[in-house]
Amino acid sequence: xxxxxxxxxxxxxxxxxxxVILSAPTLVVLGASFTAGNxxxxxxxxxxLKWYSRIAGAGDLWNAFQRSLYVAFVCTLAAIPVxxxxxxxxxxxxxRPERTIQVYLLLPFTIPLIGSGIGLMLLFxxxxxLGQLWPVGIACCVINLPFMIWAVMASASxxxxxxxxxAASCGAPPxxxxxxxTLPAVVPGVISGSLLxxxxxxxxFLVSLLLVDARIVTLPVxxxxxxxSIITPDLAAISVVFIACAAAAVLLxxxxxxxxxxxxxx
Amino acid sequence: MDALEAAxxxxxxxxxxxxxxxxxxxxxxxxxGLLVIGLAYIGDTSLxxxxxxxxxxxxxxxxxxxxxxxxxxxxxxVAARSLQASLIVTAVTLLLAFPYAYLMVRTPSAALRxxxxxxxFLPFFIGQVVRxxxxxxxxxxxxxxxxxxxxxGVAPLRLLYNYPSVLFGLIQYMLPFAVxxxxxxLTxxxxxxxxxxxxxxxxxLRAFWHVVLPLARPGLVGAGLVVLTLxxxxxxxxxxxxxxxxxxxxxxxxxxxxxxxxxxxxxxxxLLLVAAGSLLVGLVLYLFGAGTLAMGRRx
Numbered sequence: 001x002x003x004x005x006x007x008x009x010x011x012x013x014x015x016x017x018x019x020v021i022l023s024a025p026t027l028v029v030l031g032a033s034f035t036a037g038n039x040x041x042x043x044x045x046x047x048x049l050k051w052y053s054r055i056a057g058a059g060d061l062w063n064a065f066q067r068s069l070y071v072a073f074v075c076t077l078a079a080i081p082v083x084x085x086x087x088x089x090x091x092x093x094x095x096r097p098e099r100t101i102q103v104y105l106l107l108p109f110t111i112p113l114i115g116s117g118i119g120l121m122l123l124f125x126x127x128x129x130l131g132q133l134w135p136v137g138i139a140c141c142v143i144n145l146p147f148m149i150w151a152v153m154a155s156a157s158x159x160x161x162x163x164x165x166x167a168a169s170c171g172a173p174p175x176x177x178x179x180x181x182t183l184p185a186v187v188p189g190v191i192s193g194s195l196l197x198x199x200x201x202x203x204x205f206l207v208s209l210l211l212v213d214a215r216i217v218t219l220p221v222x223x224x225x226x227x228x229s230i231i232t233p234d235l236a237a238i239s240v241v242f243i244a245c246a247a248a249a250v251l252l253x254x255x256x257x258x259x260x261x262x263x264x265x266x
Numbered sequence: 267m268d269a270l271e272a273a274x275x276x277x278x279x280x281x282x283x284x285x286x287x288x289x290x291x292x293x294x295x296x297x298x299g300l301l302v303i304g305l306a307y308i309g310d311t312s313l314x315x316x317x318x319x320x321x322x323x324x325x326x327x328x329x330x331x332x333x334x335x336x337x338x339x340x341x342x343x344v345a346a347r348s349l350q351a352s353l354i355v356t357a358v359t360l361l362l363a364f365p366y367a368y369l370m371v372r373t374p375s376a377a378l379r380x381x382x383x384x385x386x387f388l389p390f391f392i393g394q395v396v397r398x399x400x401x402x403x404x405x406x407x408x409x410x411x412x413x414x415x416x417x418x419g420v421a422p423l424r425l426l427y428n429y430p431s432v433l434f435g436l437i438q439y440m441l442p443f444a445v446x447x448x449x450x451x452l453t454x455x456x457x458x459x460x461x462x463x464x465x466x467x468x469x470x471l472r473a474f475w476h477v478v479l480p481l482a483r484p485g486l487v488g489a490g491l492v493v494l495t496l497x498x499x500x501x502x503x504x505x506x507x508x509x510x511x512x513x514x515x516x517x518x519x520x521x522x523x524x525x526x527x528x529x530x531x532x533x534x535x536x537l538l539l540v541a542a543g544s545l546l547v548g549l550v551l552y553l554f555g556a557g558t559l560a561m562g563r564r565x
Contacts, residue, residue, distance in 0.1 A: 262446055
């Protein structure tokens with residue numbers, strides 16, 4: 001890096017500030033979950049695992065977590081075929097009208113979440129689907145679908161089209177070419193995209209809030225409802241479950257594709 | 267395999283090949299279609315008023331909800347608050363995100379790059395509710411900051427349930443989005459260009475202002491757009507850190523549906539928000555191009 005002392009000082013102080021802001025809530029929740037006291041206090045009243053044993057016995061928290069897992073699975077299972085096919089199509093073919101299709105497929109990001117959520121709530125209500133969990137998974141899939149398409153597209157456009165032509169000219173019929181050349185090439189994109197879809201659905205709050213009722217709350221909604229009444233350390237302990245899931249996802253993503261992939265320019 | 271190929275050839279002869287990409291896109295188009303149908307439902311509901319005696323929506327269409335939404339001062343206050351917040355949050359977030367992305371892209375140390383990436387992705391994957399909960403613990407009346415202050419004899423400060431705390435929570439929430447949108451644009455700027463500016467006598471500020479910043483525009487546009495619209499339409503941070511006193515548009519919509527049960531008015535507000543958001547996105551894309559948001563093929 002070229003530059004002067006002044007540049008380094010400015011850069012580093014802003015970045016340090018950013019690091020503190022990014023990490024503070026996570027670290028504090030982690031710390032609070034180990035408190036021995038009945039309220040979260042600073043300095044903490046000693047260390048203990050009692051809040052973890054408390055949540056281990058709390059059925060409602062575990063049920064909410066299992067519902068979140070179910071929603072995330074439904075979302076990912078739907079996103080894999082839909083996003084993979086769309087990603088390959090967009091990366092390899094000149095689909096017309098190209099611009100319209102792009103704008104249309106970006107709708108999940110341009111329509112505000114509250115709008116998407118309310119719209120799906122009205123639609124699902126009319127179809128008598130409210131009160132079930134799988135529509136929540138489908139909703140999570142719709143609102144995050146561009147992430148999946150992007151991930152697959154990145155892999156698909158890295159595949160040299162000559163390879164598919166080579167397979168065809170060696171006598172491979174179209175379906176074989178697709179299954180043995182195209183599909184394996186996009187697997188890294190499919191994996192990173194699925195991971196992203198899974199973790200985002202696990203954490204999805206607003207759309208969940210709009211689509212669930214009191215019997216089937218997901219974990220983020222449960223935490224939201226609880227912090228509105230009273231803040232106790234058992235919420236910190238259950239939040240650590242989310243932190244652990246996020247950490248696992250980051251590690252996995254780094255192992256599978258490398259986090260540096262997000263720095264690459266198109 | 268041969269049988270499969272034969273079956274595929276019967277179902278889908280080679281002369282239909284041109285339709286293949288459209289067939290592959292069909293599931294995604296249908297899935298996103300749910301949102302379009304949802305918008306149609308919102309549009310329909312927005313034209314019906316609530317009958318306060320039966321608590322049912324009227325059968326005939328009227329524009330009364332739009333008149334109310336545009337004339338009542340409550341909604342104007344909420345809209346102004348959200349808009350102001352999104353401008354402030356966008357400016358501060360970009361200011362924080364740019365040096366972060368720059369250092370992350372340019373540092374020669376792979377370990378530092380990894381650390382910065384992990385610090386970015388971890389909160390991104392944790393979700394808004396847990397992060398807001400962390401801020402509640404830090405800033406609450408019996409929170410860490412106030413406990414620390416009382417140790418040195420300072421009376422507790424009211425740090426929560428006000429405008430700045432919502433803005434602060436939003437900036438923390440938006441930072442990963444902004445950095446991840448900026449980083450690819452910064453990667454695309456060759457380091458040699460800066461070196462050239464330096465060798466021609468520009469100090470780092472001038473090189474930054476005249477070389478890096480203009481070249482990073484696609485990334486800045488993309489990041490600014492994402493932060494602006496996500497802030498404008500956010501629900502969780504105003505709800506949790508604002509404690510009901512700092513509602514944004516999304517909170518007002520939620521209240522119309524679940525507190526006042528006036529679905530018609532709620533749908534009207536939702537549709538106006540969708541329109542305002544799309545207009546904003548359209549305008550910025552028209553003025554500055556798609557930046558890092560483009561979804562097309564490599565050109």
